[in-house]
Amino acid sequence: MSEAFPAGSPAAPKITRRQTRSVRVGDLTIGSSSKISVQSMCATKTQDLEATKAQLSLLAEHGADIIRIAIDSRKDVEALAELRKGTKARLVVDLQESYKLAKNVAPYVQKIRYNPGHLYHHEKDVPVFEKVKYIVGVARDHDLAVRIGVNFGSLDPAQAAEGKDRFDVALESAREHIGFMEELGFENYVVSLKSSDPNDVMDINLRFAQEFPQIPLHLGVTEAGMLPMGEIKTRVAFENLLAQGIGDTLRVSLTLPYAEKFQEVLVARKIIDDVYAGRFRSVPRFVHQGLNIISCPSCSRVENEAFVELAQKVREMTQEFKERDLTIAVMGCRVNGPGETDDADLGLWCAPNHVNLKRGKELVGQFSYEEIIPKLKAEIGTVLSQRPQ
Numbered sequence: 001m002s003e004a005f006p007a008g009s010p011a012a013p014k015i016t017r018r019q020t021r022s023v024r025v026g027d028l029t030i031g032s033s034s035k036i037s038v039q040s041m042c043a044t045k046t047q048d049l050e051a052t053k054a055q056l057s058l059l060a061e062h063g064a065d066i067i068r069i070a071i072d073s074r075k076d077v078e079a080l081a082e083l084r085k086g087t088k089a090r091l092v093v094d095l096q097e098s099y100k101l102a103k104n105v106a107p108y109v110q111k112i113r114y115n116p117g118h119l120y121h122h123e124k125d126v127p128v129f130e131k132v133k134y135i136v137g138v139a140r141d142h143d144l145a146v147r148i149g150v151n152f153g154s155l156d157p158a159q160a161a162e163g164k165d166r167f168d169v170a171l172e173s174a175r176e177h178i179g180f181m182e183e184l185g186f187e188n189y190v191v192s193l194k195s196s197d198p199n200d201v202m203d204i205n206l207r208f209a210q211e212f213p214q215i216p217l218h219l220g221v222t223e224a225g226m227l228p229m230g231e232i233k234t235r236v237a238f239e240n241l242l243a244q245g246i247g248d249t250l251r252v253s254l255t256l257p258y259a260e261k262f263q264e265v266l267v268a269r270k271i272i273d274d275v276y277a278g279r280f281r282s283v284p285r286f287v288h289q290g291l292n293i294i295s296c297p298s299c300s301r302v303e304n305e306a307f308v309e310l311a312q313k314v315r316e317m318t319q320e321f322k323e324r325d326l327t328i329a330v331m332g333c334r335v336n337g338p339g340e341t342d343d344a345d346l347g348l349w350c351a352p353n354h355v356n357l358k359r360g361k362e363l364v365g366q367f368s369y370e371e372i373i374p375k376l377k378a379e380i381g382t383v384l385s386q387r388p389q
């Protein structure tokens with residue numbers, strides 16, 4: 001077992017990292033033989049070269065070990081090629097449905113992330129194994145790492161039969177893709193199992209770590225939202241997992257204005273340092289009491305740049321309901337918006353010129369950015385009036 005990093009306080013716990021294999025991401029290694037690496041993601045439009053260059057520099061200057069960029073089109077790939085010329089940062093590209101773009105992005109990145117739940121939407125007649133084989137073939141040819149990114153908000157529809165436990169579906173999806181990797185003889189990959197609920201993140205990663213002790217884990221609480229709650233939610237999961245030696249790389253996903261995106265890196269480093277120095281700040285589990293706002297960290301897919309402001313307005317408007325048990329999800333785009341709002345009491349997801357308002361899985365309506373806050377307030381009133389005080 002590898003030893004923990006030197007701890008800062010005499011009372012610091014002796015943390016023993018879970019012994020994993022090593023995954024190469026360019027000149028960086030992810031796994032128990034290396035320090036826990038910190039990742040972040042550009043929130044700017046990938047094709048806005050000036051803004052994205054500035055975002056890459058900002059994140060790199062603040063110590064991001066790996067920086068993710070969203071790529072959805074060939075124009076995004078052209079932008080990526082330009083961005084590559086101006087940065088030495090280790091880049092990871094997030095493939096959503098467009099798995100074939102792997103080949104186009106490969107010369108410019110060190111790592112590719114795919115989500116098993118998103119490999120079903122395009123080319124439905126192509127077996128998922130063939131799509132993974134394609135991605136792995138590209139990764140092998142270009143010596144890239146791969147992340148299998150399972151997300152509770154976009155679980156594999158083939159596994160997620162109605163009524164099936166989400167934990168079982170997420171683990172089964174990870175197992176299936178690990179099986180694909182084994183069949184393809186590919187080992188340079190990490191796995192992530194993310195949810196917007198820190199308790200889920202804690203529980204599923206513990207289960208995964210027991211079943212697959214050798215596979216490096218990327219930790220993350222998705223849509224942790226704005227500070228300070230975004231940090232608190234993330235701490236609940238990370239403090240528990242890191243203290244048990246689980247977690248080899250991680251990202252703190254915060255909803256922040258673009259110019260402050262580097263806070264993701266600083267908060268991540270602070271959490272790691274605190275854990276290794278024995279400074280724990282969270283409660284053992286996240287207790288859902290009162291208002292819970294989930295909001296995505298935004299990325300280049302965000303449909304309208306008013307998103308961050310919208311998330312802040314939702315927080316301000318809902319202060320009067322802060323004692324009520326209510327979960328509101330605010331999401332930036334159609335990629336994850338529809339699915340990730342399903343489990344919230346009320347959900348908003350952004351389109352270019354309107355915001356979709358949902359109650360649970362049902363669409364209430366589509367409203368302009370000016371109309372949405374009063375509409376949401378009215379809907380909160382309706383939901384709460386149907387509950388006991």
Ligand code: SF4
Nearest residue numbers: 296298299302332333
């Ligand atoms: S919901 Fe959309 S905009 Fe927000 S982080 Fe996810 S992909 Fe990006």
